Every structure is written in C-alpha cells, then in structure tokens.
Amino acid sequence: MHSLLLRYIKRFLMSLGALMLLATLLFIVGNFWVVASTARYIDDSFAECRPTDVAIVFGTSNWTRSGFRNPHFQARMRTSARLIADQRVSHLLISGDNRTQAYNEPRAMWRDLYRRGVPADQLTMDFAGFSTYDTLARARDVFQLDKALLVTQSWHLPRAVFIGRALGMDVTGCVAEEESAAGEWRLKIREWVARVATLGDLYIWGREPHFLGSPEPIELNASSNVGEVSRLPIGLDIYHYTVRSAQTSHEQAAVINQ
Numbered sequence: 001m002h003s004l005l006l007r008y009i010k011r012f013l014m015s016l017g018a019l020m021l022l023a024t025l026l027f028i029v030g031n032f033w034v035v036a037s038t039a040r041y042i043d044d045s046f047a048e049c050r051p052t053d054v055a056i057v058f059g060t061s062n063w064t065r066s067g068f069r070n071p072h073f074q075a076r077m078r079t080s081a082r083l084i085a086d087q088r089v090s091h092l093l094i095s096g097d098n099r100t101q102a103y104n105e106p107r108a109m110w111r112d113l114y115r116r117g118v119p120a121d122q123l124t125m126d127f128a129g130f131s132t133y134d135t136l137a138r139a140r141d142v143f144q145l146d147k148a149l150l151v152t153q154s155w156h157l158p159r160a161v162f163i164g165r166a167l168g169m170d171v172t173g174c175v176a177e178e179e180s181a182a183g184e185w186r187l188k189i190r191e192w193v194a195r196v197a198t199l200g201d202l203y204i205w206g207r208e209p210h211f212l213g214s215p216e217p218i219e220l221n222a223s224s225n226v227g228e229v230s231r232l233p234i235g236l237d238i239y240h241y242t243v244r245s246a247q248t249s250h251e252q253a254a255v256i257n258q
Contacts, residue, residue, distance in 0.1 A: 026196065027192070027193075027196055030195060030196040030199050031192055031195050031196065033199070034158050034159055034162045034195045034198070034199070035158045035195075037162065038157070038158045038161040038162050038165070038173070039158075041161050041165070041171070041172045041173060042154075042157050042158065042161060042172070042173035042175065043172065043173065043174055043175065044154065044175050045175070046079065046082060046174070046175075046177070049083065049088060049149065049172075049174035050149065050172050050174075051087075051088045051089065051149075052088075052089060052147055052148060052149045052172070053089065053090050053091065053147070053148075054089060054090070054091045054092070054093055054145055054147075054148050054149070054218060055080060055083055055088075055089040055091070055092050055093070055148060055149040055150070055151050055174070056092075056093045056095060056135065056136070056139055056145075056148045056149070056150050056151065056171075057076055057077075057080045057092055057093065057094045057095070057109065057151045057152075058076065058095060058096070058129070058132065058135060058150070058151070058152040058156065058160065059094065059095055059096020059097060059105030059106060059109060059129055059135075060072050060073050060076070060096070060105065061073065061103075061105065061108075062105075062108045062112070072153055072176070073108075073109075073112075075153065075176040075177045075178065076109075076151055076152060076153075076176045077109065077112045077113055077116065078116075078176070078177055079151055079174065079175075079176040079177050080092055080094075080113060080118070080151050080176075081113055081116035081117065081118055083149070083151070083174070084117075084118050084122060085117065088149075089149055090122065091122050091123075091124065091218060092113065092118065092122060092123050092124070093124050093126060093139060093143060093145070093148070093218065094106050094109040094110060094113070094123060094124070094125055094126065095125075095126035095128075095129030095135040095138070095139070096108075096109060096126070096127075096129045096135075097129065097130050098127040098128070099130065104127075105129070106125035106126060106127050106129070107125070109125075110123055110125055124143070124218055126138055126139070126142075126143070128209070128210065128211045128213070130209075130210050130211075131210075132156070132159060132160050132163060132194075132198075133163055133198070133201060133207060133209065134209040134210055134211075136160065136163050136164045136167055136169065136171075137167060137208075137209040137212075138209055138211075138212060139164075139169070140167055140168070140169055141209075141212055141215070142212055142213060142214075142215055142216055143215075143216060143217060143218050144215055144217035144218065145169065145218065146168070146169055146170060147169065147170040147171070148164070148169065148170075148171050149171070149172055149173070149174050150164065150171050150172070150173045150174065151173075151174050151176055152173075152176055153175070153176055153178065154175045154178065155187070155188050155191050156191060157173035157175060158173075158195070159191065159194060159195050159198055160173065161173045162195075162198065163198060163202070166202050
C-alpha cells in the first residue's frame with residue numbers, strides 16, 4: 001500500500017514537472033515570437049519614427065499608486081506632441097480607459113497634449129480603449145484606420161504592433177521617450193505574460209472588443225503632405241454612452257463638456 005502511494009505521488013510529480021516545463025517553453029517561445037516578428041516595425045529613436053497620417057497613443061494613468069506623476073504617461077505625451085510639432089503625423093487618436101466617471105484616461109491625455117500646444121482639431125478621443133486589443137480593434141473598425149503609428153513604451157510596443165498587424169493593419173511603433181520608473185520591472189513581467197495571453201486572444205478563443213459602436217471615421221484631406229485632418233464628432237464618453245444611453249441631448253452635452 002505504501003509503495004503504491006509512493007508510485008502515484010511520483011507519477012503526479014512527474015506529470016506536474018512536465019506541465020511546468022511545457023508552460024515555460026510556451027512562455028519563452030510565445031515571447032520570442034512576438035518580439036522577433038515585430039522588431040523590424042519598431043523605431044527606437046524619435047528621429048527614426050516613420051511619418052504617417054495618424055498616430056495612436058495608448059492610455060495610462062497620469063498618476064502612480066504612490067501619488068507621483070506617471071513617467072510613462074509623461075513620456076507618451078511628450079513624444080506625441082513632438083510628432084505633431086515636427087509634422088511627422090497630422091492627427092492623434094488618444095485611446096484609453098473610461099469605464100467609470102472618476103477615471104478618464106483620454107480626457108487627461110487630451111488636456112495634457114492641448115497644454116503642450118497640440119490643436120484640439122488634431123486630437124480624437126477614444127473612450128473605450130480598455131486594453132491594447134480594444135484600442136487597435138476600435139481603431140480599425142470604428143475609426144476606420146488601416147495604417148497608423150503606435151506610441152508607447154519599448155516593452156509595450158512589440159505586443160501592440162503584433163496585435164495591429166494580426167488585425168490586418170499596417171502599423172509601426174515609435175518608442176516613447178524612455179524614463180526609468182520605480183517598480184517598472186513589475187510592468188515588464190506583466191507584459192511578458194500579456195504577450196502569451198495575446199496569442200490566445202488572437203488564435204485560440206477569438207477575443208472581441210468590449211465595445212465597438214457605430215463607425216466614426218477620421219477623415220484625412222488628401223491635399224495635405226502628411227494628412228490634414230478633419231474628424232467627425234466623437235459624441236460621448238463610453239461610460240455615458242453605454243450606461244446612460246437614454247439620457248437626453250442636453251444631459252449628454254453637459255457630460256462631454258465637463
């Protein structure tokens with residue numbers, strides 16, 4: 001009886017070890033695939049960032065949990081403003097999370113970029129960019145973009161570019177001016193895991209964005225060198241659009257102008 005129990009324990013440990021080895025192998029191969037297949041589409045220095053009509057800027061909180069300004073947010077805003085100032089892009093699609101009234105990434109980005117001198121008519125807010133996947137799926141299906149420059153940190157760009165190209169978009173990456181931040185290693189570890197999860201999203205369980213809505217294309221003026229942009233009105237924050245869709249027009253206008 002004792003020897004039989006030991007045999008079962010041994011088989012269990014061997015099976016567990018084999019599963020852990022397989023998971024580790026998939027983790028390494030998945031990360032290598034995402035990074036290696038996107039490296040040629042990512043420009044590490046600002047001078048190398050490829051001009052295009054529209055840049056997609058990924059949202060993040062303006063503040064860290066410790067109450068300090070988020071250097072990743074500042075780097076993305078600084079790089080995006082430079083892209084406009086240097087006429088490398090004509091328009092910015094700023095996409096982020098706005099699932100509650102108290103948390104509004106696109107609005108914070110809009111205000112920061114406007115203070116940096118980016119004209120309001122060169123900014124479009126996407127209030128339903130709940131994730132990297134959602135931002136890119138909505139850029140393609142809602143804002144009707146098939147080509148864009150992606151702006152975010154170097155450790156985030158491989159996954160963003162991978163998703164964009166998997167969705168059929170011609171995207172390249174522009175690394176936001178890097179600033180070291182306390183606890184950044186946690187973000188990088190989370191990103192390693194997210195890359196593997198992305199492969200599942202794209203090729204196994206067929207992930208769909210949380211919210212699409214009707215198309216609101218960013219219209220480019222073909223007479224411009226890079227792309228003189230006019231845009232259709234965005235309407236409401238996603239929180240109000242989904243949760244309070246029955247509001248009157250007067251109430252909606254009050255919300256968007258807060």
